[in-house]
Amino acid sequence: IVIYVPRDAAALAMDADAVASGIERIADQRGLSVQVVRNGSRGLLWLEPLVEIATPQGRVAYGPVQPEDVAGLFDAGWLAGGDHALRLGLTEEIPYLKHQERLTFARVGVTDPLSLQDYAAHGGLQGLKRALAMEPAQIVDEMVASGLRGRGGAAFPTGIKWKTVAAAAASQKYIVCNADEGDSGTFADRLLMEGDPYVLIEGMTIAGLAVGATYGYIYVRSEYPQAIDALEAAIARARGVGWLGDDVHGSGRRFDLEVRVGAGAYICGEETSLLESIEGKRGVVRAKPPLPAVSGLFGKPTVINNVISLATVPIILAKGAAYYRDYGVGRSHGTLPFQLAGNLKHGGLVEKAFGLTLRDLLYGFGGGSASGRPLRAVQVGGPLGAYLPESQWDVPLDYEAYIQISAMIGHGGLVAFDDTVDMARMARYAMEFCAIESCGKCTPCRIGSTRGMETIDKIAAGGPDREQQVHLLRDLCDTMLGGSLCALGGMAPYPVLSALNHFPQDFGIESSQPA
Ligand code: NAI
Ligand code: SF4
Incomplete structure (x- = not known):
């Protein structure tokens, strides 16, 4: 009997290793034959460790399982799907999972992340096989037609980026995967790398074939040791079966890649800093300019894409551009893995087509606040994203609709706060974050963020010149928005301005409309 116990970092944090060894020990004591497979996480994080038993009816889930529950679960006959207080029913029927549209995450939590057989048995390598039979320009056209836009946050069309690199004449080109997932409240890249590393390798191989790049780098943050291990092991196995190397699956084409580990700087998630870091x-x-697509790593044309963008390439090639494009709304095609974090009952990963609303995510999936108090604000798109008040929770999650309300979907992370939140403190935190993480190259960000903190402190302290300080803060935000060299300084004003505009009472002012 196969028992799945996630090895994902979230499950490990909740004692999954002790649960796995407890299962093996008790099965051994009772003379039961079980095989424990360490899968990725299904993304239902409040249920971790979520243990699944493969039964003839399908996989039955139990969770959250703690080491001390294991003996009782055996007593309850869980190997046959027996009843128990922790029994959640058939995994696929759990509403949180059932109501998702998992394309990029189709295999995450389902397969053994390092098993090549499992990968192939669940649709893996179909995209690469098709790509190997296509002309490079056809692959690029397929990506353009799919409508996929950069999932790192900027939403630039992936196919167009590839076209630029494909058109550049150079002796060497590179594929770089940005896995420096630094935004607070985001974890989709990590879940994917730990749960299905081959899909990322497949996406990067296809990108290499499409643009004529023979080498790739995955730049992973050092805070993700399990992801690094999973990728290293997967790359070694892929090399071992002739997938990576001088002769990709016997095609005579070359592609290989390696993992590079960051050292903890948020700014190394910005693409050009990341390239500098790889260069040592x-x-x-x-x-x-120049754009990395023209002059990137070591001055060579470089495709640099986020983990989720590259991991979505295989399904697009396998099922065709139209299949993917049909999901979503407007110019936001396909699905996005939303990440539910903060004060929510059911935090986790929800892959859905664009077009649903924040309210659907917060209540339909998230189950409302964990504290039981009313939700008040949601930050969407990381620490540089806007705070959305309830009046905006029914706006469809669509890149363009979000721009209309001065917000951004970004990498799809959302952090929820209940009515105890002090939005002036959150605004100050945005400036502080920017001050700590600034690379220091340009003045609006380097100096402006510190002045921003000071100004918010003055506003919070009250005093007769409060209105004037608010005015000053708006001016400063304007300078940072327009004058910063990159998105760190350029976007830090989003949380600040949204807090001021939607929650002026937290700053001790009645209303704060732009002057
Ligand atoms: P950007 O809009 O300058 O560029 C987006 C991408 O398109 C870049 O790769 C750029 O090189 C490429 N590009 C632009 N024009 C091109 C052309 N004509 N041909 C080929 N390629 C072209 O945005 P940027 O500064 O790269 O990213 C900012 C975003 O990063 C923010 O919107 C934010 O959501 C996101 N972000 C994500 C984080 C995470 O942890 N995932 C952390 C911080 C920010
Ligand atoms: Fe560096 Fe300027 Fe970007 Fe801030 S905005 S991180 S100082 S380049």
Whole structure:
């Protein structure tokens, strides 16, 4: 009997290793034959460790399982799907999972992340096989037609980026995967790398074939040791079966890649700093142009995409551009893995087509606040994203609709706060974050963020010149928005301005409309 116990970092944090060894020990004591498979996480994080038993009816889930529950679960006959207080029923029927549209995450939590057989048995390598039979330009056209836009947050069309690299003449080109997932409240890249590393490798191989790049780098943050291990092991196995190397699956084409580990700087998630870091230099932002697509890593044309963008490539190639494009709304095609975090009952990963609303995510999936108090504000798109008040929770999650309300979907992370939140403190935190993480290259960000903190402190302290300080803060935000070299300084004003506009009472002012 196969028992799945996630090895994902979230499950490990909740004692999954002790649960796995407890299962093996008790099965051994009772003379039962079980095989424990360490899968990725299904993304239902409040239920971790979520243990699944493979039964003839399908996989039956139990969770959250603690080491002390294991003996009782055996007593309850869980190997046959027996009843128990922790029994959640058939995994696929759990509403949180059932109501998702898992395309990029189709295999995450389902397969053994390092098993190549499992990968192939669940649809893996179909995209690469098709790509190997296509002309490079056809692959690029397929990506353009799919409508996929950069899932790292900026939403630039992936196919167009590839077209630029494909058109650049150079002796060497590179594929770089940005896995420096630094935004607070985001974890989709990590879940994917730990739960299905081959899909990322497949996406990067296809990108290499499409643009004529023969080498790739996955730049992973050092805070993700399990993801690094999973990728290293998967790359070694892929090399072992002739997938990576001088002769990709016997095609005569070359592609290989390696993992590079960051050292903890948020700014190294900005693409040009990331390239500097791979080159062995300090992570400082480069001025653009030239774009990395033209002059990137070591001055060569470089495709640099986020984990989720690259991991979505295989399904697009396998099922065709139209299949993917049909999901979503407007110019936001396909699905996005939303990440539910903060004060929510049911935090986790929800992959859905664009077009649903924040309210659907917060209540339909998230189950409302964990504290039981009313939700008040939601930050969408990481620490540089806007805070949305309830009046905006029915706006469809669509890149363009969000721009209309001065917000951004970004990497799809959302952090919820209940009515105890002090939005002036959150605004100050945005400036503080920017001050700590600034690379220091440009003045609006380097100096402005510190002045921003001071100004918010003055506003919070009250005093007769409060209105004037608010005015000053708006001016400063304007300078940072327009004058910063990269998105760190350029976007830090979003949380600040949204807090001021939607929650003026937290700053001790009645209303704060732009002057
Ligand atoms: P950007 O809009 O400058 O560029 C987006 C991408 O398109 C870049 O790769 C750029 O090189 C490429 N590009 C632009 N024009 C091109 C052209 N004509 N041909 C080929 N490629 C072209 O945005 P940026 O500064 O790269 O990213 C900012 C975003 O990053 C923010 O919107 C934010 O959501 C996101 N972000 C994500 C984080 C995470 O942890 N995932 C952390 C911080 C920010
Ligand atoms: Fe560096 Fe900040 Fe300027 Fe970006 S905005 S280049 S992080 S100083």
